[in-house]
Amino acid sequence: NAGVMQNPRHLVRRRGQEARLRCSPMKGHSHVYWYRQLPEEGLKFMVYLQKENIIDESGMPKERFSAEFPKEGPSILRIQQVVRGDSAAYFCASSSILAPKDNEQFFGPGTRLTVL
Amino acid sequence: SQQGEEDPQALSIQEGENATMNCSYKTSINNLQWYRQNSGRGLVHLILIRSNEREKHSGRLRVTLDTSKKSSSLLITASRAADTASYFCATDATSGTYKYIFGTGTRLKVLA
Numbered sequence: 143n144a145g146v147m148q149n150p151r152h153l154v155r156r157r158g159q160e161a162r163l164r165c166s167p168m169k170g171h172s173h174v175y176w177y178r179q180l181p182e183e184g185l186k187f188m189v190y191l192q193k194e195n196i197i198d199e200s201g202m203p204k205e206r207f208s209a210e211f212p213k214e215g216p217s218i219l220r221i222q223q224v225v226r227g228d229s230a231a232y233f234c235a236s237s238s239i240l241a242p243k244d245n246e247q248f249f250g251p252g253t254r255l256t257v258l
Numbered sequence: 259s260q261q262g263e264e265d266p267q268a269l270s271i272q273e274g275e276n277a278t279m280n281c282s283y284k285t286s287i288n289n290l291q292w293y294r295q296n297s298g299r300g301l302v303h304l305i306l307i308r309s310n311e312r313e314k315h316s317g318r319l320r321v322t323l324d325t326s327k328k329s330s331s332l333l334i335t336a337s338r339a340a341d342t343a344s345y346f347c348a349t350d351a352t353s354g355t356y357k358y359i360f361g362t363g364t365r366l367k368v369l370a
Binding site for chain 2: 200
């Protein structure tokens with residue numbers, strides 16, 4: 143049973159380019175969460191999605207960042223016109239609709255974005 | 259300040275000793291989880307403890323939860339060099355937003 147998968151694991155972009163980060167949740171999971179971790183810090187919540195719906199994007203910067211979780215395919219976190227401050231590790235987590243109260247989230251290995 | 263704050267920020271011990279890390283949080287929770295992160299790697303889930311539980315064990319790990327003090331502790335007994343990592347607590351809020359709030363972590367170094 144494959145866990146949460148993220149790709150790419152490492153991504154290097156120059157300032158002004160776009161970054162696309164992908165997350166495939168665990169099989170049977172329909173809830174996806176994105177977190178960002180700056181160096182030497184804990185993870186910060188960005189957005190919570192269900193299939194085709196954004197439920198909570200309170201942690202997402204208002205500009206340049208967007209997320210989607212289409213009916214088919216992985217969840218995508220997109221960062222447009224990246225700046226050096228976007229350099230961080232981006233983690234995706236998923237949970238099962240069967241246990242929302244317990245809300246045990248399973249984390250992927252993360253994508254490390256470096257902006258030159 | 260953050261919902262979850264770990265204490266101490268850094269801890270260095272000898273192999274075989276016990277390591278204790280603490281986490282404090284601010285709002286009511288459904289559950290609290292502890293994660294380990296090796297340098298530059300992903301998160302490994304260690305233990306989930308629910309708000310109606312006081313203590314849980316998993317191998318060499320022991321987690322306690324005191325909801326009256328809004329605090330939790332993680333004890334690693336008989337530590338090994340392989341336990342060297344950062345340890346984070348994460349809480350969810352009973353308001354049902356489902357988002358986890360992580361502390362800044364405790365960086366544990368176990369010396370061989």
